[in-house]
């Protein structure tokens with residue numbers, strides 16, 4: 001992961017991002033209100049390679065909002081791509097090495113709770129890890145924090161309030177599966193009984209890792225479809241992206257409002 005950090009440092013030695021945003025499926029265009037100072041394709045960042053899922057552009061943006069710097073990862077890797085944990089958690093590691101204190105993880109999900117209809121933006125309050133693994137598995141690396149990190153409050157309360165103040169419609173629990181298949185209706189019934197409000201295939205690895213590293217974490221999901229068995233239609237990646245595109249103006253407003261508020265919270269803490 002050191003090579004990746006070195007590549008970004010070489011490109012932007014002076015960068016001081018306070019915040020990082022990782023954009024998931026369908027979120028790529030939600031940052032059009034930010035000023036982009038420079039772009040670096042993932043192909044130029046060792047181990048990040050190309051983004052391998054539809055709706056993931058595969059660019060790192062060095063951006064600014066109201067004079068404050070941030071990094072925006074336009075696209076993420078998933079464990080279902082089969083390349084292991086490194087490409088999945090690398091954006092979080094890069095942010096940590098650049099001194100960012102806060103990360104916003106975005107994604108698309110299927111709605112399980114009744115009020116979470118397609119087009120809803122839900123702030124993530126907590127998660128359930130059904131990925132079948134953790135990016136912290138393996139010999140303990142002290143640079144990744146403690147061996148047994150506490151996860152009582154993975155998602156920061158103030159950042160969640162900032163998402164709600166910026167216009168997020170709801171908050172709730174995100175459950176991650178390894179994918180890449182969508183779920184069965186029986187799985188969705190089981191996940192509801194477990195306490196899940198939405199389901200997706202990402203975000204939890206980055207949250208587990210960022211929490212271990214001591215970053216402040218916010219999570220925001222665009223509910224793009226009713227989860228399997230709850231709607232009338234079969235699930236497709238195209239329909240997921242279509243809902244995200246239709247929700248884009250709202251996504252933009254919430255992202256910008258969140259970044260402005262976060263910069264303010266940080267400033268008063270500095």
Ligand code: HPA
Nearest residue numbers: 108109110199200201227
């Ligand atoms: N399940 C899993 N991942 C998803 C879904 C879903 O219904 N919608 C968008 N990403």
